[in-house]
Amino acid sequence: MLEVIWLIPAFPLAGFVLILLFGRRLGQPGSGLLATAMVAASFVVSVGAYFDLLSHDEADRAHTEVLFSWVPVSSLQVDMAFLADPLSITMCLFVTGVGALIHLFAIGYMRGDPKFSKFFLYMNLFALSMLVLVLGENMLVTFLGWEGVGTCSYLLIAFWHTRDSAATAGKKAFVTNRIGDWGFMIAMFLAFQALGSVSFSVLNEASEQGTIARTTATAIALLLFVGAVGKSAQLPLYLWLPDAMEGPTPVSALIHAATMVTAGVFLMTRVNPVLEYASDWAPEIIAWVGAITALFAATIAVAQNDIKKVLAYSTVSQLGYMFLAVGSGAYVAAIFHMVTHAFFKALMFLGSGSVIHGMHEEQDMRRMGALRKFMPVTAATFIVGWLAIAGVPPFAGFWSKDEILLFALASNPALYVIGLVTAVLTAYYMTRQVVLVFFGDAKWESHAAEHGAHGEFKPHESSPVMLFPLVALAGLAIVGGIIQLPAFAWIPDDLTHRLEHWLHPVVEFGEAEITSGNAYDNKGLLAVVATAAALIGIAAGIAVYAKHRAKAIEPQLVADAWRYDATVTAFMGGPGRKAFDATAWFDRSVVDGAVDGSARAVRGAARQVRKGQTGNMRNYAGILGIGAVLLLGWFVLARGLL
Amino acid sequence: MELVVFVLASLMVLAGAFGVVLMSNPVHAAMSLVLTLFGVAVHFVAMEAHFLAAVQVIVYAGAIVVLFLFVIMLLGVDRADDLQIEPFPIQRPLALVVGVGTIGLVAAAILRAKDSVDREVALDASGDSNIRLLARNLFQDHVFAFELTSVLLIVAVAGTVVMTRRTSTPEAESTQSNGAA
């Protein structure tokens, strides 16, 4: 099965081509079913590859499948090659698995939309790009996928492009991503210059052996992190993610919760030897950026009123956790949290999509309430997601967050404190969301007229095709923790650290070892503290929003995202614009000027030379004669005169 | 004796050449050309190339120069050019350079190789006459080139006829040079 891992991206590619050619004929729900089937087929192949890898010894679990030589230019030899190792197959499994469920949901969600087929066209293109990204054997293939997902993100965010806000959001996403991409590209160039190759295995090998200069490795690591910051929406490039909620909800679920935004974390894990080998302050920077972003976004989420914006900021915050893990050397924990986050965040996004549909496109939470009576399945699954993200055991989120906090404490107690505070806030704002939407009094009646409802406005439960993925994801959110249970005494040994054993060959160089010290000895205590934090947050949320015992603290500053957006806009408009104009001038005059100038010089020279073309035979004969004399002279003089 | 012949013939050649270049009347130039050709023919004889001398006189002086004169008369370009006019100032110095350069450099090459060049081997070692030797060489070793040359002549003539055709002229330029065929 490993020889055919190219099938994994090939299925969505086939879907893309088929929908491109026959989309109109397939119609609804034909193109949707085709797209879902393609992603599901990829999932099946991924499962097959997983078992195939398992059958090999641990040291042997890396299979490279070279499709063809992509760039055969003397010193730069890059193949279109896919690498199947535990990390990439893990990514493939949850990308295709969760992706298939989301595609299924989208068939119901996008029903009736005139651009139904185009939606699935883009979704399959996205699946293709994401799979190429994770399966890439070298940086160039991964970069191809990286750019592809950026493009699809733009296409899908601006899907309803007739809406100005959507078009702008799409552009914003693309441009912000591009800034990150610059970092990735420079890292690639550096790697090529230092090692003559852009292959990950060469880069990692060099870092493990120490054959690459430490400064170069640090530079590469940090530049790749710049790319990750752009793609995974960390400070300072997180701006695009909240605005990306303009896209249809399945897009938000797939791209901005489960897959594309995790590409940054994946990339950092893929190059963990480089991070390990780089100077110590590089991973520290990563950890701090992650932690601060997590806290920052959590504070903003507290004051948001749009159901999807809360989830968007929550995603930024959870991604911050993942980078905190990466920076602390906890790659397994980062991947673990990535997987569990995919489950519960996709679940909640799909749930919010269900709510939006049921409320006839209403997205403001202040106009919802008491929906659990009208949308029981949605409510139940959403509550599962809520408990998971809040970190309540035994749901998946608890195990992964706890692991991250453990490593954070071992790395730096300040990071641990930030992580813990963020956990409290996470529980708080998620509780706020659940209470406002599903509990309390129904607040939509006063706004019924705005919905243009004929007669009674009543929210309704969604169709089975939309409910099934919700249930499936809820199940995963409940039991997902099982893939990496910590080594508590009461858990049988076979079940502990399964993900860690699986990912061992990929991360062994970079993974921090925590076998002793303050953090390790108090593991049980830390778990209890984490649970307590979650419960405190939940209790506070219920107190404020359900029981109305205390006043809600939602300062305007926080609601405006600490006016970060406004500051960036002002900067870009003012001094930023001047800088851009100067660069554009430079490009026009100097760069283009040089090119045009050389063309002008050639033309001028040609004009002078043209004067020799008199059209007169005798002149030509004269020149011929001179040429002959010169030739004769050369022959004679070359041997010495006389 | 050979020396006298050589000097006389060379004088004819060079006088004729200067005449072609310096005479303003084209008809006079053609006559000088005839003088040169005769001189060259004499040299051929002195160098044991008897057949070629005959062909030179018959073809070159007898046909080609006649052709030249026909055209001069036909087109009426027999008026004398004015040799003083030269529209391109650079042309004369250029010509001088080319002429002197060519002669000088070639002479230098020849003189340098003088010692290896001056051995002489008799052409008619086998005792055959010049024409027999030439014929044997032409029709055995170079027969293919010979055939191609005849094709060339036909093509040249046919092409020229087509090119200069006017609606009512059976003029003199369709006169072939008789060539070897």
Added chain:
Amino acid sequence: MIAAYVPTSTWYLLLAAALFGIGATGLLVRRNPLVMFMCIELMLNAANLTFVAFAMQTGDINGQTSVFFVLVVAAAEVVVGLGIIVSILRHRPGATADDLAEMKG
């Protein structure tokens, strides 16, 4: 005495070189197309002289065969060349080489 000097092939070669040089100069200086053609003939003759001189020197008859071919080709060339000159001068009587400057670029 004087009779002691036998002309060697070197002398002939030098003569041919001189003839060639004069022909080249003449070609560049004259403007009448027909006279220019005659100068070309001079150069061809110089080449012929050279061939025969070498044939005499090496005892190889191929030199003379080459002259034969040069002669034939020169004849063909004269035919075509004069045809062209006739065609041109028919339309522009009294033109010189300088007036035919259509290819001015």
